[in-house]
Every structure is written in structure tokens, then in C-alpha cells.
Amino acid sequence: xxxxxxxxxxxxxxxxxxxxxxxxxxxxxxxxxxxxxxxxxxxxxxxxxxxxxxxxxxxxxxxxxxxxxxxxxxxxxxxxxxxxxxxxxxxxxxxxxxxxxxxxxxxxxxxxxxxxxxxxxxxxxxxxxxxxxxxxxxxxxxxxxxxxxxxxxxxxxxxxxxxxxxxxxxxxxxxxxxxxxxxxxxxxxxxxxxxxxxxxxxxxxxxxxxxxxxxxxxxxxxxxxxxxxxxxxxxxxxxxxxxxxxxxxxxxxxxxxxxxxxxxxxxxxxxxxxxxxxxxxxxxxxxxxxxxxxxxxxxxxxxxxxxxxxxxxxxxxxxxxxxxxxxxx
Amino acid sequence: xxxxxxxxxxxxxxxxxxxxxxxxxxxxxxxxxxxxxxxxxxxxxxxxxxxxxxxxxxxxxxxxxxxxxxxxxxxxxxxxxxxxxxxxxxxxxxxxxxxxxxxxxxxxxxxxxxxxxxxxxxxxxxxxxxxxxxxxxxxxxxxxxxxxxxxxxxxxxxxxxxxxxxxxxxxxxxxxxxxxxxxxxxxxxxxxxxxxxxxxxxxxxxxxxxxxxxxxxxxxxxxxxxxxxxxxxxxxxxxxxxxxxxxxxxxxxxxxxxxxxxxxxxxxxxxxxxxxxxxxxxxxxxxxxxxxxxxxxxxxxxxxxxxxxxxxxxxxxxxxxxxxxxxxxxxxxxxxxxxxxxxxxxxxxxxxxxxxxxxxxxxxxxxxxxxxxxxxxxxxxxxxxxxxxxxxxxxxxxxxxxxxxxxxxxxxxxxxxxxxxxxxxxxxxxxxxxxxxxxxxxxxxxxxxxxxxxxxxxxxxxxxxxxxxxxxxxxxxxxxxxxxxxxxxxxxxxxxxxxxxxxxxxxxxxxxxxxxxxxxxxxxxxxxxxxxxxxxxxxxxxxxxxxxxxxxxxxxxxxxxxxxxxxxxxxxxxxxxxxxxxxxxxxxxxxxxxxxxxxxxxxxxxxxxxxxxxxxxxxxxxxxxxxxxxxxxxx
Numbered sequence: 007x008x009x010x011x012x013x014x015x016x017x018x019x020x021x022x023x024x025x026x027x028x029x030x031x032x033x034x035x036x037x038x039x040x041x042x043x044x045x046x047x048x049x050x051x052x053x054x055x056x057x058x059x060x061x062x063x064x065x066x067x068x069x070x071x072x073x074x075x076x077x078x079x080x081x082x083x084x085x086x087x088x089x090x091x092x093x094x095x096x097x098x099x100x101x102x103x104x105x106x107x108x109x110x111x112x113x114x115x116x117x118x119x120x121x122x123x124x125x126x127x128x129x130x131x132x133x134x135x136x137x138x139x140x141x142x143x144x145x146x147x148x149x150x151x152x153x154x155x156x157x158x159x160x161x162x163x164x165x166x167x168x169x170x171x172x173x174x175x176x177x178x179x180x181x182x183x184x185x186x187x188x189x190x191x192x193x194x195x196x197x198x199x200x201x202x203x204x205x206x207x208x209x210x211x212x213x214x215x216x217x218x219x220x221x222x223x224x225x226x227x228x229x230x231x232x233x234x235x236x237x238x239x240x241x242x243x244x245x246x247x248x249x250x251x252x253x254x255x256x257x258x259x260x261x262x263x264x265x266x267x268x269x270x271x272x273x274x275x276x277x278x279x280x281x282x283x284x285x286x287x288x289x290x291x292x293x294x295x296x297x298x299x300x301x302x303x304x305x306x307x308x309x310x311x312x313x314x315x316x317x318x319x320x321x322x323x324x325x326x327x328x329x330x331x332x333x334x335x
Numbered sequence: 336x337x338x339x340x341x342x343x344x345x346x347x348x349x350x351x352x353x354x355x356x357x358x359x360x361x362x363x364x365x366x367x368x369x370x371x372x373x374x375x376x377x378x379x380x381x382x383x384x385x386x387x388x389x390x391x392x393x394x395x396x397x398x399x400x401x402x403x404x405x406x407x408x409x410x411x412x413x414x415x416x417x418x419x420x421x422x423x424x425x426x427x428x429x430x431x432x433x434x435x436x437x438x439x440x441x442x443x444x445x446x447x448x449x450x451x452x453x454x455x456x457x458x459x460x461x462x463x464x465x466x467x468x469x470x471x472x473x474x475x476x477x478x479x480x481x482x483x484x485x486x487x488x489x490x491x492x493x494x495x496x497x498x499x500x501x502x503x504x505x506x507x508x509x510x511x512x513x514x515x516x517x518x519x520x521x522x523x524x525x526x527x528x529x530x531x532x533x534x535x536x537x538x539x540x541x542x543x544x545x546x547x548x549x550x551x552x553x554x555x556x557x558x559x560x561x562x563x564x565x566x567x568x569x570x571x572x573x574x575x576x577x578x579x580x581x582x583x584x585x586x587x588x589x590x591x592x593x594x595x596x597x598x599x600x601x602x603x604x605x606x607x608x609x610x611x612x613x614x615x616x617x618x619x620x621x622x623x624x625x626x627x628x629x630x631x632x633x634x635x636x637x638x639x640x641x642x643x644x645x646x647x648x649x650x651x652x653x654x655x656x657x658x659x660x661x662x663x664x665x666x667x668x669x670x671x672x673x674x675x676x677x678x679x680x681x682x683x684x685x686x687x688x689x690x691x692x693x694x695x696x697x698x699x700x701x702x703x704x705x706x707x708x709x710x711x712x713x714x715x716x717x718x719x720x721x722x723x724x725x726x727x728x729x730x731x732x733x734x735x736x737x738x739x740x741x742x743x744x745x746x747x748x749x750x751x752x753x754x755x756x757x758x759x760x761x762x763x764x765x766x767x768x769x770x771x772x773x774x775x776x777x778x779x780x781x782x783x784x785x786x787x788x789x790x791x792x793x794x795x796x797x798x799x800x801x802x803x804x805x806x807x808x809x810x811x812x813x814x815x816x817x818x819x820x821x822x823x824x825x826x827x828x829x830x831x832x833x834x835x836x837x838x839x840x841x842x843x844x845x846x847x848x849x850x851x852x853x854x855x856x857x858x859x860x861x862x863x864x865x866x867x868x869x870x871x872x873x874x875x876x877x878x879x880x881x882x883x884x885x886x887x888x889x890x891x892x893x894x895x896x897x898x899x900x901x902x903x904x905x906x907x908x909x910x911x912x913x914x915x916x917x918x919x920x921x922x923x924x925x926x927x928x929x930x931x932x933x934x935x936x937x938x939x940x941x942x943x944x945x946x947x948x949x950x951x952x953x954x955x956x957x958x959x960x961x962x963x964x965x966x967x968x969x970x
Contacts, residue, residue: 042827181603
């Protein structure tokens with residue numbers, strides 16, 4: 007197991023290196039650079055910027071250099087923990103993103119937990135009570151959650167909250183708690199705000215989880231070992247939860263690694279609509295203004311989360327499914 | 336508007352009377368919180384904070400102190416909202432009607448006959464928000480910084496075509512000297528560009544410059560910046576740069592000072608009153624009346640702001656939320672939300688300007704696009720009323736790109752020529768332009784045998800209605816024999832394509848509807864925004880000599896006339912010359928407009944007093960700031 011983890015870690019570093027090159031290249035693909043978009047916005051307001059001034063700035067920012075030199079400077083800084091400066095905010099990138107990333111992980115992590123807490127019991131129930139009224143109801147509810155676009159669901163929630171309760175949903179904190187330290191009242195304030203995005207994000211994945219779990223579990227339930235266990239007189243909940251559910255979880259666990267990046271990218275529009283200070287809107291904005299070190303850092307960190315998530319899912323898989331063993335004899 | 340106008344006149348008279356009175360002994364009042372600070376000795380008394388001759392701002396009524404003005408910013412980099420709310424404090428400013436330049440930090444000024452020397456007298460005793468006197472030292476420092484090649488900005492102060500220099504007379508008097516006559520200078524600095532020169536405090540900002548601090552480079556490095564210029568920029572920033580509002584330590588001369596700064600992670604930007612603000616009301620009470628500003632920062636979507644406004648959580652706002660589609664919603668919500676709608680007159684003349692590229696690299700297209708008959712044909716082939724009915728729910732009227740009816744330069748013929756929908760007339764003009772053959776799809780063939788297809792670049796992210804309008808125009812022009820292809824692109828690509836010259840057409844809104852004289856981009860090849868004649872504009876400006884092209888004679892004549900406008904110190908003469916420029920525009924018909932930009936609206940909470948029921952909206956006239964928000968108050 008340890009050897010496996012070490013091998014995987016080395017592969018992870020190489021993967022991240024490749025990802026960083028690709029990410030940096032993609033950010034540079036659109037025509038122009040940060041200064042072009044900066045000049046564009048100035049020019050639209052009637053401000054003329056002398057091209058010579060722009061050339062000066064381009065050199066100051068190191069934007070005139072070829073790709074590999076810009077990349078080299080950036081990545082050697084990243085290795086030392088320096089993610090470079092954001093052009094737009096004139097601040098170290100790291101200072102800008104840690105809070106955003108924290109919010110993202112908090113909100114989206116909660117959404118994952120809620121999604122699993124809702125989907126797992128329903129999935130198990132739907133498999134055990136196949137074609138019952140409950141199965142149909144759960145499935146329909148799940149599919150509606152999957153079919154309604156997230157941003158639309160968010161808009162509906164905002165509208166209903168306005169019509170019914172006269173409140174404006176949005177943000178993660180009330181003004182008085184925004185800059186406060188974490189405390190019980192602040193946690194409560196957070197929860198009164200976060201339920202909406204968590205609900206929106208969780209519903210989108212629930213149906214998928216329910217269907218996968220239901221299908222897998224149905225396969226398992228027919229297998230002889232289940233019949234044997236029942237015949238031996240094991241209580242029904244133990245028969246189902248101890249073995250078939252564990253096996254049915256296998257494909258779910260092996261995709262944990264994909265959850266985080268999928269949630270971050272899936273939550274961009276929700277964050278924009280519900281006004282959440284998460285990493286999504288910042289990534290979107292940094293891409294449109296071509297603030298490349300900021301965009302690069304966010305993409306790189308998402309990749310880090312993905313590979314770490316993959317590693318976690320592999321380890322978890324080995325734990326829940328005794329048939330899977332890596333290398334160790 | 337009319338009532339407001341009268342009030343504006345009386346207030347101007349009253350102000351003149353105030354100014355004439357020597358050393359007005361005003362029974363000065365101030366905000367209770369400041370009262371307390373003075374009592375405890377933390378703040379000097381009011382008379383030591385106010386200038387000897389404070390600016391008296393007249394408004395409908397005398398207000399009371401207190402309250403928080405809530406509004407909303409869109410996305411992180413929305414410095415425009417701040418500029419247009421608190422940062423409009425130049426040497427001079429515009430009056431409410433946008434037609435007179437009135438005193439601000441400068442209490443008086445003189446111009447010489449050929450408009451090359453402008454001498455200003457600063458208000459004595461004005462102080463920065465940290466209590467330091469505002470003097471000609473600060474003006475000189477700003478001049479020096481803007482003209483520093485390492486800290487270049489791009490404003491009138493470092494305009495290479497007519498570089499100004501500064502002559503300081505004493506602490507309060509100085510002269511700006513131009514190489515060439517600059518008759519429009521007072522207009523320039525009364526607009527939003529005026530804030531550049533009053534934005535840098537020498538005492539604070541000089542510590543980051545190597546001329547004043549030999550350790551500047553080392554300090555910058557210690558703070559994590561690769562050069563002193565970047566550090567200086569981070570701490571002080573140019574006139575309206577976004578990061579200028581990220582540093583609460585930076586002294587300013589605004590009515591409110593930053594409390595929670597505008598940073599990348601800010602979910603709200605807040606302001607509190609500046610105890611050293613140098614304006615008073617008619618009774619001598621220190622302004623502003625409102626204690627705090629609260630700008631919630633949305634993450635780029637305006638849905639939350641819309642709901643907040645409906646819910647009565649926005650006290651005054653026009654920016655971002657006042658869209659055409661939201662208007663019925665806001666109208667219906669007035670009673671429940673406790674607000675009402677004010678009138679906002681846009682400065683843009685047109686909802687959409689179709690600019691054909693006169694400097695196309697393809698000689699066939701270049702010739703066709705420069706052919707006036709071709710453009711007239713297109714104009715007659717557009718059914719403008721249909722577009723106005725479908726996209727703008729009937730608001731607006733068919734209009735070309737021309738000064739608006741509210742402008743002194745309004746010319747009905749220029750505004751209305753070729754706007755009637757007439758396919759037969761269109762066909763006649765196309766024929767006159769040499770388009771006689773059609774292909775099997777009914778599309779005219781150009782002289783090289785290719786179908787007359789125009790690819791129109793558009794940024795729908797900026798104004799979603801552009802795509803709706805263009806799709807209708809696509810059908811209308813297709814029926815008339817001209818194929819339109821829509822090319823919806825990003826802003827950077829949109830701008831990158833201009834110097835290359837290989838685009839067919841681009842669309843934008845009709846800037847210069849009211850401020851025609853300052854923003855004549857569609858009337859002659861004036862700036863980089865004159866996309867229809869980009870290379871001619873380079874010839875005029877001399878900024879990119881490598882792609883500049885000599886314009887045709889009529890455009891050169893316009894440029895000549897506009898240079899005379901710039902050179903004249905007499906407003907009547909300037910107006911007369913500019914009318915000659917517009918006469919050539921009318922004759923040549925360079926760009927095609929669709930409809931008059933309909934009036935917009937503002938959301939005004941019912942308990943907010945002195946707020947304008949009617950105002951212009953523009954960038955050069957950065958509303959609502961010229962309407963004196965410092966005199967608004969809550970009842």
C-alpha cells in the first residue's frame with residue numbers, strides 16, 4: 007500500500023507539471039494579453055492610451071517575453087510557493103485566492119455531503135423496494151433536480167424567497183458577520199445563507215448518484231451470497247448494508263476525485279447568480295481580463311485537488327473493497 | 336428637467352452671492368459624531384478644518400445628518416461606480432444641467448486669448464482627509480508623476496500631442512501652459528478627466544518615488560514588488576484606477592473616505608464621512624449629510640442587485656440594474672419597495688452604430704464601404720420601427736448617429752436622414768453603388784464577383800440587445816440583397832482586430848449624443864474608437880504612424896476644422912466650427928444608426944431627499960456625482 011502511494015505521488019507531480027504547462031498555454035491562447043483588455047476598457051470610456059505607454063507597461067509586467075520564459079518564471083515561483091502577482095489587483099495571487107478557495111471548499115464540500123446523505127438512503131431504498139411508489143417518487147424528484155439547470159433553480163429560489171419571505175438571498179454572510187471571526191452566531195449566520203447554494207448544488211448530482219447506486223445494488227442483491235446470508239438468518243439491514251451496499255459504492259468512491267473540480271466548475275454560474283464569493287467567479291473574471299497568473303493559479307490548484315481526490319478515492323476503494331489490493335502480497 | 340434647471344439657475348445666482356460675500360460668518364454645524372470627536376479633542380474644531388472660503392452647495396432643502404446610502408457594484412473591478420459617486424472632485428465641475436463649468440477646488444480661473452495659459456486660484460485652506468493642506472505642491476507632484484516615463488498613465492497631463500507644463504506661482508496659484516492652443520481644456524477638466532490632477536497627495540505618495548526617497552526601490556522589494564513604480568501604483572494609483580480604492584491609507588479629498596476597501600475578495604465596499612470635507616450647505620453646515628456609503632459587491636450577476644432594489648435595499652442607483660427589460664418590474668414594485676423611478680437621459684445617441692470599415696485591406700470591400708450610396712441603401716433597407724417595437728418595447732424612435740434632441744448641436748436633418756424603410760429606394764442606391772447582379776440566393780455580387788456579405792463583429796456580453804437587433808437586421812438586409820454574418824466575439828479580440836484592418840464591420844452604441852464636441856468619434860475620424868476609419872484616425876492622432884493612412888479630402892477638412900475648435904478660446908466660435916464639422920458628417924453619412932437610445936431610469940428611495948428626479952448619464956459627466964450626492968439626505 008505504501009509503495010503504491012509513493013508511486014502514485016510521483017506520478018501526481020508529473021501530472022501536475024504537465025497540467026501547469028497546458029493550463030498556462032491555454033490561458034495565453036486568446037489574442038492579446040491583460041494590457042489589451044485593460045486598454046480596451048479604458049478606450050471604451052474615451053481614454054486614449056499611447057501605444058508607447060502600453061509597450062512600457064508590457065515590459066514592466068514581463069508580457070513581451072516568449073511563452074517559455076514567462077512560464078519558466080511563473081513555475082519556478084510556484085515551486086517556491088509564490089504564485090505571482092495578479093495584474094488586475096496588483097496583489098500576490100496567493101493572498102487573493104486562499105479565502106475564495108476556502109469558501110469554495112466549504113460550500114461545495116457541504117453540497118457533496120448533503121448529496122451523499124440524501125442520495126445514499128434513497129438509492130438503497132429504491133433498489134430494495136424496486137418499482138414501489140417510493141422508488142418512483144424518489145426517482146422523479148431526483149430527475150427534476152438533475153434536469154433543472156442550476157442557475158435557474160437558484161433564480162427560482164431567490165424569487166420565491168423574495169415573494170414569500172421578503173428577503174434577498176445571496177452572499178454567504180450578513181453584513182455584520184462578513185469580516186467577523188468564526189463563532190457560533192457566525193456559523194449560524196453562514197448556515198442561514200449557505201442552505202440555498204448547497205441545496206442547488208446538491209440536487210444536481212443526487213439523481214445520478216441514486217441511479218448508479220440503485221443499478222449496482224440491484225445487480226448485487228441477486229447474487230448468491232446475499233441469498234446465503236439471508237438463508238443463514240442475518241437481519242435484513244445487515245444483509246443489505248454489510249456487503250451489497252459496500253460493493254455498490256465502488257464506482258461512486260472511485261470517482262470522488264472528480265467531484266471537487268466538477269463542483270467548482272459547475273458552481274460558477276450559481277455563484278454568480280447567488281453572489282457567492284467563491285473561486286468560480288474569480289476564475290471567470292481572471293480569464294476574461296486575461297489576468298493569467300491568477301487564472302493559472304486557480305486552475306493549477308483545482309488540478310491539485312483533482313489528483314489528491316483521485317488518490318483518496320483509490321485508498322478508500324482499497325479499504326471498502328477487500329478484493330482490491332495494490333501490490334502488497 | 337425644467338424645474339431643476341430653474342433651481343440650478345437660482346442656486347448659481349445664490350452661490351455667486353455667497354462667493355461675493357467676504358469671509359461669510361456662517362453658523363456652522365457638523366455631524367454629531369464629529370461634534371463628539373471635537374469635544375474629546377481627537378479632531379480640530381470645524382473652523383480649523385474648513386477652508387476660509389468653503390464651497391457652498393445649494394440644493395432643494397437643508398438636510399439632516401445620518402444614514403447609510405446602500406448601492407451595488409457589479410463584479411470586482413467596478414471602479415466606475417466609485418468614480419461616479421465619490422471621486423468626482425476636480426479643480427472645477429459641471430453644473431447640474433451639464434452646460435456650465437463651475438468652481439470646485441479652484442475658486443476662480445483665467446484663460447488667455449489663444450487658450451494656451453490657464454491660471455487657477457485654489458480655495459485656501461482645503462485639507463486632505465488626513466488634515467494636510469491641499470496646495471499647489473500636490474498639483475505639481477501629480478504633474479510630475481503623470482509625466483514620469485516610468486509611471487506613465489495616458490491622460491491629458493501626458494498627452495504627447497499637446498503636452499502641458501506647470502508654472503507654480505505660490506501655494507494657491509498656478510498656471511497650466513500648453514504647447515498649442517487648447518480651447519477645450521476647461522471642458523476636459525470639468526469632466527471625469529479632471530480628477531487626475533487632484534488625486535495624488537505629495538506628502539503620502541512621494542515616499543514611494545526614488546526622487547524623494549532614496550530607499551524607494553528597497554522598500555518596494557521589501558513589500559514584495561519588483562519595482563518602485565509597481566509599488567507606487569499599488570499604494571497611490573492613477574486618477575480612477577481600481578486599486579486606488581483598495582488602499583484606505585491613501586489621503587483623498589472626497590466627501591467620504593474608504594472604510595472597507597475594494598479588494599479582490601471584498602463582498603462589500605464601505606465608506607465613512609471625511610471630517611475634513613470642504614463643502615457646506617447654504618446655512619454653513621458641513622457636508623456630506625449622509626454618514627456612510629455601502630456598496631455591496633456582486634460577483635458579476637445583477638439578479639441579486641435587482642431583487643435587492645425591489646426589496647427596498649438600494650437607496651439610489653441607476654448603474655447595472657436599470658435595464659430596459661427590468662423597467663416594468665421596477666415600475667410595478669414601487670409601492671412595495673418604498674422607492675420611485677427617476678428619469679435618466681443617456682448621453683449616447685443611438686442604440687446601435689453599424690460601422691463599415693473604410694480602411695479594409697480588401698480593395699473591393701474598401702471601395703464599396705466608402706461608397707455613400709451603398710450605406711444609404713443599407714440604411715433604407717432597415718425597418719427601424721420593427722426593431723424598436725420588438726427589442727425596445729416601442730421605446731425610442733428611428734434615429735441616425737447624431738447629437739440628441741437635448742444637445743445644442745441637434746440637427747433634425749442629420750438625425751433623420753435615410754431613416755425611412757423603403758426597399759425600392761434601397762435597391763436604387765445599391766444600383767448606384769454598382770451592385771447590379773444578384774446570385775441565386777438573391778444576394779448582390781460585388782465587383783470581384785463575390786457575394787456582398789458583411790461580417791459584423793459584436794460583443795453581446797456588453798449589450799445583449801445588440802444580438803437581438805442584429806438578427807432582425809440580418810433578415811431585413813438579407814431580403815434587400817445584403818448578407819449579414821454575425822460574429823459574436825470577446826472584447827480583446829474585438830480590439831485586436833482594429834489595427835489589423837481585416838474586419839468588415841463592428842457595432843457599438845452611439846457615444847457623443849450630448850457630449851458631441853468632446854466625443855466626436857462618429858462624426859469624423861477622431862480616435863481609436865472611430866472604428867469605421869481607424870487608419871485615418873491614426874493619421875489625425877499620430878499615435879500609430881506605422882498603419883496611418885492619409886484620409887480623403889472631406890475627412891481632412893473636418894480634421895482641420897476640429898483643430899481650429901481645439902485652438903479657439905471662444906465657446907461660440909467653437910460651436911460654430913463644430914457645426915461645420917457636423918455639416919460634412921451629414922453630407923458624407925459615414926456610419927449607420929438604428930434608433931434613439933431610450934431614456935433610462937433611476938431607483939430612488941422615497942425617504943431620500945435632494946436626489947435628482949432627472950439627470951443626464953454619461954462617463955464624461957460622471958453621474959450621479961455632478962448632482963452633488965453630498966447634499967442628499969434621509970428623512
